[in-house]
Amino acid sequence: MGIKWIWAFLDTVEGDADASEAFWQNVTRTRISTRRGEREEFATLIPEGGDPWVKVQRVFSGGGVHLDLDVDDVGAGAAEAARLGATVVHRYPDGTVIVMRSPGGFTFCITSWAHAGSPTTQIRIGEPDLLDQVCLDIPSTLFDQECSFWEKLTGWNRRPAGREFERLARPDGIPIGLLLQRLDTVTGEVGAHVDFACHDRGASRVTHEAAGATFVGEPNPDEWTVMRDPVGRVYCLTRRSP
Known part of the structure; x- marks a missing residue:
């Protein structure tokens, strides 16, 4: 496409x-x-x-x-x-x-693309963290079909990224990556949350809490921290480098 x-x-x-x-x-x-x-x-x-x-x-x-x-x-x-x-x-x-x-x-x-003004550059150097990924939260019965759909639609190669995750290989120059998460939930519709890449997750957590976020948990302490924004939207701070 x-x-x-x-x-x-x-x-x-x-x-x-x-x-x-x-x-x-x-x-x-x-x-x-x-x-x-x-x-x-x-x-x-x-x-x-x-x-x-x-x-x-x-x-x-x-x-x-x-x-x-x-x-x-x-x-x-x-x-x-x-x-x-x-x-x-x-x-x-x-x-x-x-x-x-x-x-x-x-x-x-x-x-x-033309209507949007043809943006071309995302600045990553010098950023302590960066909202750079959308994770699709997919009920288990829909996972294979949804992964196949996004792989074919984007044309990006799909690869495993852990027990319940697959990732689409984002091309250079695209600002948002796509992560696909298999939920324990069996039925329902696909949802999504955003992820930040962080140089220092602890420091980013402090900054986000000072801005009004609340800490939810660390289901995988080595990889990501789950946060909630002031209006209830869940998102994650991850150990990926900006």
Whole structure:
């Protein structure tokens, strides 16, 4: 499909959005852009250097995390996703965005590379931590199908990354990696959370707690720390280097 850029979207219910956006600006060391959309529901988190890769959206219900995949040809990209098992949820009238759901029910968008402004550079050097990965949380009965879908859609090679994980090999120049987690849960829809790569997880935990996050636990103390943001969104600090 030729993915040019990936955006991690943090979707938050209207009433919680101010607190959520303040927190995520703080821990990603970004500022929020001018709002856009019919309800001014969309904004981008702008880093001090390089191009952005995280956006926020105010929603009426639900919330969570979704992905936008920038491609040259939105229609062709959506057609390929549909051929692989995704379903169309909504088409924007101007043709720049098609909202879809994966075979396991995870929401993502096929979006216009040209419309997004063709970002090219993510700054990693000198960052203490970096929101650079989305982990898809997949019920066990859906795991093989969902992994196959994302491997074929992205064209990225899939490899084991532990007992319950598989990883897609992110190409150079793409800001967000994809990790696929097999849950103990048998049924349900695919969800997602974001992960930070951290030079020092302990130091990042202190910084995030000072910004309003709470510590949830360390199911694998050598690898990751589970946190919760001020509005209840779970995410992880990992030992991967930025």
